[in-house]
Amino acid sequence: MDRSSSSARPTTAQRLASCFTGPGVGVLSRSLAAMLGGYALASVTSVFCAVALPGARGQAVLTGMLVAIIVCACAALWAFAARTALHAWAGILLPALLMAAVARALGAWA
Amino acid sequence: MKNGFRQSMAWLHTWTGLLVGWLLLLIFMAGTASYYREEISRWMRPELPATTVSTDVAAARAVQYLQAHAGQAETWFVTLPDPRNPAMRLFWRNPESLAKPPVDGERRRRGGGRFGDATVDPNTGDKLEARDTRGGEFFYRLHFDLHYIPVVWARYLVGFCAMFMLVAIITGVITHKKIFKDFFTFRKDKGLRSWLDFHNVSAVMALPYHAMITYTGIVTLMVMYLPWGIKVAYPTDENAFFSEAFGGMPEVSAPAEGRSSPLPITRLLESARAHWQGVDVSGFTVTHPGAANAVIDIRQRDGRRLSTDTPALRYDMVSGQLLSETPASGAATATRGVLYGLHLARFADWGLRAFFFVSGLIGCLMVASGVVLWAVKERPKHAKRSRIGFGLRLVDALNIGAVAGLPIAFAAYFWGNRLLPVRLPERADAEVSVFFYAWAAALLAGFIWPRRSMWTGLLYLGAVLFALLPLLNALTTQAHLGVTMVSGDWVLAGFDLVMLAFGAMLALCGWRMQRWTPPISAAEKKKRAALQAGTAGAGA
Numbered sequence: 001m002d003r004s005s006s007s008a009r010p011t012t013a014q015r016l017a018s019c020f021t022g023p024g025v026g027v028l029s030r031s032l033a034a035m036l037g038g039y040a041l042a043s044v045t046s047v048f049c050a051v052a053l054p055g056a057r058g059q060a061v062l063t064g065m066l067v068a069i070i071v072c073a074c075a076a077l078w079a080f081a082a083r084t085a086l087h088a089w090a091g092i093l094l095p096a097l098l099m100a101a102v103a104r105a106l107g108a109w110a
Numbered sequence: 111m112k113n114g115f116r117q118s119m120a121w122l123h124t125w126t127g128l129l130v131g132w133l134l135l136l137i138f139m140a141g142t143a144s145y146y147r148e149e150i151s152r153w154m155r156p157e158l159p160a161t162t163v164s165t166d167v168a169a170a171r172a173v174q175y176l177q178a179h180a181g182q183a184e185t186w187f188v189t190l191p192d193p194r195n196p197a198m199r200l201f202w203r204n205p206e207s208l209a210k211p212p213v214d215g216e217r218r219r220r221g222g223g224r225f226g227d228a229t230v231d232p233n234t235g236d237k238l239e240a241r242d243t244r245g246g247e248f249f250y251r252l253h254f255d256l257h258y259i260p261v262v263w264a265r266y267l268v269g270f271c272a273m274f275m276l277v278a279i280i281t282g283v284i285t286h287k288k289i290f291k292d293f294f295t296f297r298k299d300k301g302l303r304s305w306l307d308f309h310n311v312s313a314v315m316a317l318p319y320h321a322m323i324t325y326t327g328i329v330t331l332m333v334m335y336l337p338w339g340i341k342v343a344y345p346t347d348e349n350a351f352f353s354e355a356f357g358g359m360p361e362v363s364a365p366a367e368g369r370s371s372p373l374p375i376t377r378l379l380e381s382a383r384a385h386w387q388g389v390d391v392s393g394f395t396v397t398h399p400g401a402a403n404a405v406i407d408i409r410q411r412d413g414r415r416l417s418t419d420t421p422a423l424r425y426d427m428v429s430g431q432l433l434s435e436t437p438a439s440g441a442a443t444a445t446r447g448v449l450y451g452l453h454l455a456r457f458a459d460w461g462l463r464a465f466f467f468v469s470g471l472i473g474c475l476m477v478a479s480g481v482v483l484w485a486v487k488e489r490p491k492h493a494k495r496s497r498i499g500f501g502l503r504l505v506d507a508l509n510i511g512a513v514a515g516l517p518i519a520f521a522a523y524f525w526g527n528r529l530l531p532v533r534l535p536e537r538a539d540a541e542v543s544v545f546f547y548a549w550a551a552a553l554l555a556g557f558i559w560p561r562r563s564m565w566t567g568l569l570y571l572g573a574v575l576f577a578l579l580p581l582l583n584a585l586t587t588q589a590h591l592g593v594t595m596v597s598g599d600w601v602l603a604g605f606d607l608v609m610l611a612f613g614a615m616l617a618l619c620g621w622r623m624q625r626w627t628p629p630i631s632a633a634e635k636k637k638r639a640a641l642q643a644g645t646a647g648a649g650a
Contacts, residue, residue, distance in 0.1 A: 034277075043338045050339035055440070058355030061339040062442035065332040066449075069276075069325065076277045077284075080122045081115055108342045 029085040037092035038075035042068040048099040051106045116285060123281035124484065128505070130271040131481040132512040137268060138477055139516055140253035141323075142470030145455060145463055146605075147246025148194040153605040154527045155240040156587040158197045160599055161233045165190050165391055166376045168198055171235035173375045173396075176200060180226060181400060182208060184365075189393040191232045192411075194601070197240075198232045201225060242537040243527055248545075254331065257542065269335050275324045282313060305483045312476040319469040320476065326453035329446060357437045359424050362405055365398040372404055372427040381430065382408040382423050392420070396427065404428060412456045417447030478513045485509055506560035507553070514568035515552025517616055521575035522548035524609070528586045562623065569620030577613025580606040 049064030050057075075092050082088040103109075143150065152158065172188045180186065183202035191198050202225070209224045229238045244251075251257075256264035296307045313320065328335070344351045352358065379391050392411040398404045404427035409420050424433045439447065451457060455466050485505050492498050498506075526544030534540055552568055583606060584590035594603035 043336060046336045046339040047342045050343040056354070057343050058351055059440040059442040061343050061351060062355050062446055064339045065336045066329065066442065066445065068336050069328050069332060072273060073276045073280060076126075076273075077119070077122070077280060080118050103342070 026085045030079045030082075030088050033085070033088045033092055034076040034079035037079065037089060037096075038072045041075045041092050041096045042072035044096045044099045044103070045071045047108055048103045051103050051108045119281040119284040123278055123285050126274045126281065127278040127477075127480045128484050130274045131477055132508050133267070133271050134275055135474060135477045135481075135512050136516060137253050137271060138470065138474045139520065140249040141327075142467060142474060143249040143520070144246065144253060145458075145467045145470065147250050149246070149601050149605060150249070151243075151245030151247060152195065152197075153589075153602055154243045154245040154524070155197075155229075156583075156589040156602075157240045158229070158238055159231060159233075160196050161231065162193070162196060163191070163232045166379060168232035169375045169379055169391075169394070171230065171232055172198060172200055174235050175228065175230050175237070176202060176396075176399065179228065180204075183226070183399065184397070186396040186399055187393070188395070190391065192392070196232070197238060198230045199227065200230055201227045241527070241532045243541055244538045248523070248542060254327075257546065265331055265334060269328060269331055272324055272328050276321075276328070279313075279317075279321055279324060283317070286310070286314075302483075302486050305479060305486050309476060309479040309483050312472050312479060316469045316472040316476070319466075320473055322452060323470070323473070326449045329449045330453055355440075355443055357419070357439050357443060359407055359422065359434060359436065362397045363403065365401040366403040368402045369400050370402045370404075370428050372399070372406075373430045375406075378406055378425050378427065378430060379408065381425065381432070382410075385423060385432070385435075386410060386421070399427075402428060405433060416451045416457055417444060418451040418454060418456065419443065419447035481505070481509050482513065503560055507556040510556030510560055510564055510568060511549075511553030514565055514572060515549055515556065517572040517612070518552050518568065518575060519545050519549035521572060521579065521609075521612075524579055525575065525582065528582050562626075566620050566624045569616050569623060573613045573616035573620055575613075576609050576616060579609040579613075 046061075046064035046068040049067055050061045053060035053063055078091050079088040082091055168190050169188070172186075172190070176183070176186045176188075180200075180202040182204065184205050185203045187201040187203075189195075189199055204224045204226065206224070229240055230236065231238050254265055254268050255261045256268065259267075296311055297303045300307075333340070340348055340351045353360070375394075379394075382391055383389065390411045392409050394409060395407045396404060397407075405424055406427045407422050407424050409422045412418075412420060419436070419439060421436050423435045425431065426433055455463060458466060485502060488502050488505070492502050523541060523545040526541045530537055530540055530544070555564060555568065580591055584592065589599075589602050591603055591606050594600075594606070
């Protein structure tokens with residue numbers, strides 16, 4: 001989180017900018033990454049497992065759900081452990097996109 | 111975000127815990143009570159006789175009753191009595207044509223009035239007239255369906271809280287530098303330190319339980335939370351997933367024309383027992399009773415297995431031929447079954463059940479001490495500014511309303527069960543209203559006066575309500591301690607005794623709260639000592 005430091009009184013533009021870069025925004029962004037991103041990652045994980053795991057279809061689907069719950073919790077931890085809010089989003093969305101791409105290649109959402 | 115990994119995790123722990131803490135406390139308390147839902151239901155219907163009969167006699171009585179009173183039904187559901195639940199509850203589902211329209215002023219019945227039910231004495235086969243109550247079932251439903259809001263939303267909300275809980279547990283462990291040492295650390299009468307130690311001890315002592323119950327809780331509803339895998343793997347037929355993954359019986363075909371008389375139920379149960387090498391039966395479901403193609407699904411008794419996936423056998427009810435049995439389950443299905451089973455703990459005998467119950471209570475204490483800890487930690491900052499801010503006031507009020515108020519609501523529910531007139535219409539709903547009125551009153555009291563005197567007062571009120579329950583029971587029923595302890599009915603006696611214990615515990619909490627004085631910091635002590643020395647010196 002970077003904080004703009006200026007000795008003079010902040011101008012309107014600076015004040016407006018601080019709405020997007022202030023410490024509260026970082027927390028909000030990370031919270032959204034943890035909840036929305038975390039759920040998205042968990043959902044993609046369950047789909048990925050459902051199509052990628054060997055064995056019976058029903059078992060793969062169930063395994064995906066059991067794993068996705070853990071993934072969701074880990075995503076929330078990552079969102080707040082990452083160095084910046086941008087890292088937090090990247091660390092959640094990139095694996096989600098990767099798994100979604102593989103799942104798509106294996107025939108999901110065809 | 112904050113400096114360092116551990117600090118970020120501590121921050122996350124604080125806020126995930128606080129945001130959902132009050133609802134979590136309700137879920138934890140209701141869930142913990144659910145371990146004894148059969149026992150609670152029995153206590154709440156004191157009219158029921160405590161008879162024990164063999165499963166064969168009970169099954170024959172059930173079929174007899176259903177043939178006489180629900181001959182036209184599509185399906186019968188029978189749960190046979192067991193030592194925890196001596197009365198027999200029968201359900202049936204009528205065909206569409208027999209559905210009852212809702213009576214004026216009555217809430218729309220579940221299943222559109224197609225369901226009927228009766229509580230039957232397994233010894234005589236007569237319908238038992240017991241007071242209308244939801245009993246322990248209310249707590250069980252409350253802990254994942256909540257109340258007053260649509261069930262689907264409630265389950266999403268509870269899942270959301272459970273996920274927060276899971277994150278709070280993991281971050282709580284990370285936050286701990288010395289998790290092993292803290293296990294043995296309790297610094298008494300040290301204000302914030304004591305609350306922190308108490309929170310740590312209650313969390314660490316039952317940590318495996320907390321982690322297990324939270325994860326398995328999410329697992330019980332995961333098909334609802336994460337349906338996307340099913341939608342992708344079974345794009346056209348979701349039912350195929352359920353029959354493949356959960357290995358249920360195939361659908362029964364439509365009822366055949368013509369009636370034929372079924373085999374005696376005892377013979378069918380006998381074949382099932384022989385098939386399972388003597389393991390007993392817990393209940394059965396009859397589809398199309400009386401029709402030529404009537405079938406019966408017989409369920410094996412729980413208790414010897416962690417998993418909830420109960421093996422079942424399907425017989426042709428007219429010829430007695432074995433039609434199908436539940437298939438052997440795959441690895442993931444078995445895993446889910448065990449996780450689900452761990453959450454419900456149906457396998458637990460009385461000792462293990464008590465252990466789970468105590469662990470659940472420790473969980474309640476962990477959540478309660480966590481939200482209180484937040485307020486204790488926050489207070490000095492506000493004290494410096496010499497006014498209590500909005501956030502702290504809100505948390506104080508909610509803490510009082512939840513931590514001191516929920517026990518009052520639970521006790522009030524039991525009081526309602528004994529004091530509401532037995533013939534009151536919609537009586538079961540009235541009992542539930544008593545629970546929520548009592549809780550709302552406590553919350554309101556917390557918001558009006560969020561001070562220590564309110565804490566003390568409400569804790570004492572809860573103590574009195576719990577401690578007087580056995581007395582109220584003795585005044586209103588014939589199933590009180592004087593009778594139950596003599597006859598050795600430890601289910602009913604145990605309920606009364608546990609209520610007494612809760613009363614004593616709450617009284618102790620109230621007494622501690624009353625006597626408690628804010629601890630003095632080292633700097634303050636020095637200042638006072640210096641001041642005292644100064645005045646003594648001036649006096650000399």
